[in-house]
Amino acid sequence: xIFSKAHFSLSAVKPxxxxxxxxxxxxxxxxKSSLINAICDHKGLAYVSKTPGHTRLLNYFEINPDFYxxxxxxxxxxxxxxxxxxxxxxxxxxxxxxxEGQKRLVLLLFDARRDLSKEDWDMLEYLxxxxxxxxxxxxxxxxxxxxxxxxxxxxxxxxxxDQEILFVSSLKKKGVDILRxxxxxxxDIEAS
Ligand SMILES: Nc1nc2c(ncn2[C@@H]2O[C@H](COP(=O)(O)OP(=O)(O)OP(=O)(O)O)[C@@H](O)[C@H]2O)c(=O)[nH]1
Ligand SMILES: [Mg+2]
Numbered sequence: 351x352i353f354s355k356a357h358f359s360l361s362a363v364k365p366x367x368x369x370x371x372x373x374x375x376x377x378x379x380x381x382k383s384s385l386i387n388a389i390c391d392h393k394g395l396a397y398v399s400k401t402p403g404h405t406r407l408l409n410y411f412e413i414n415p416d417f418y419x420x421x422x423x424x425x426x427x428x429x430x431x432x433x434x435x436x437x438x439x440x441x442x443x444x445x446x447x448x449x450e451g452q453k454r455l456v457l458l459l460f461d462a463r464r465d466l467s468k469e470d471w472d473m474l475e476y477l478x479x480x481x482x483x484x485x486x487x488x489x490x491x492x493x494x495x496x497x498x499x500x501x502x503x504x505x506x507x508x509x510x511x512d513q514e515i516l517f518v519s520s521l522k523k524k525g526v527d528i529l530r531x532x533x534x535x536x537x538d539i540e541a542s
Contacts, residue, residue: 352413352541353530356390359410359418365444366408369416369452370537373444375477376459377469378402378424381489381520385459386411386419388520389530402427408440417537426469445480454482455536457529462488462502462517466509483536486510487529492519 360366374382383396383405395411402424409421425437448454456477460470477484486506494502506515516532518525534541 351391351530352534352539353390354392356392356395356411356413356419358395359412361407361409363407363440365447366410366418367447367449367452368410368418370539371418371420371453372455372457372533372537373420373422374457374459375422375473376424376487376489377461377467378427380424380459380461382424382459383421384520385457385487385489385518385526385529386421388518388523388526389419389533396421406433406436408444417539425473426467441476445482448482453537455533456480456482456484457487458484459487459489462491462494463498465505485532486513486515488515488517490519490521491517491524492522 374386376382379400379402383398386396387393387398390411390413396409397405405421405423407423411419411421413419422441423433423437425434427433458473458477460466466474488502488506502517514532516525516529518529520526531541
């Protein structure tokens with residue numbers, strides 16, 4: 351499996367501008383780092399924490415020399431002074447620097463149990479204005495009971511009628527195979 355070769359490359363404030371990158375975005379604690387670990391089948395690859403706001407930089411995980419998974423800091427965590435400004439300028443610089451021929455995919459993560467927050471809506475709007483394909487991912491699927499699942503599905507169909515959406519559980523490894531396939535397809539990489 352191509353993802354099992356993953357290793358931590360480095361933390362950066364500025365985008366590294368690799369050929370192929372998958373950027374994981376979502377509010378703090380939504381499960382970005384856990385999902386990277388599940389995709390790469392490697393616990394402890396990305397730092398997972400119960401305390402939100404741990405990650406401040408872009409963390410690059412190399413799958414092969416031209417292909418990276420990028421763990422972004424979580425948004426919506428207000429306890430760190432000036433963090434939002436830092437985050438906004440980091441994102442602007444990330445999207446502005448994308449060059450012709452470079453492949454990018456954004457995975458926008460939402461907690462399947464919650465309504466979208468103001469910051470989630472702002473991020474959706476922001477990403478609409480970037481010319482990068484975005485996949486919406488609902489996380490922590492294992493925490494849903496039958497009625498929550500119905501509610502989440504309904505909400506999802508109303509909010510994103512035309513959008514490809516995936517439910518995942520990093521804990522139970524649910525939806526992870528399908529997500530790997532989508533990533534490889536978008537990055538134009540043969541599964542091996
Ligand atoms: N039950 C369950 N818990 C999860 C799942 N994914 C993540 N978690 C838990 O959610 C918490 C946050 O997970 P992280 O992966 O660190 O979240 P993050 O989005 O990287 O958080 P920040 O780096 O602070 O932005 C941890 O306690 C994880 O164990 C999941 O699929 N199911
Ligand atoms: Mg994290």
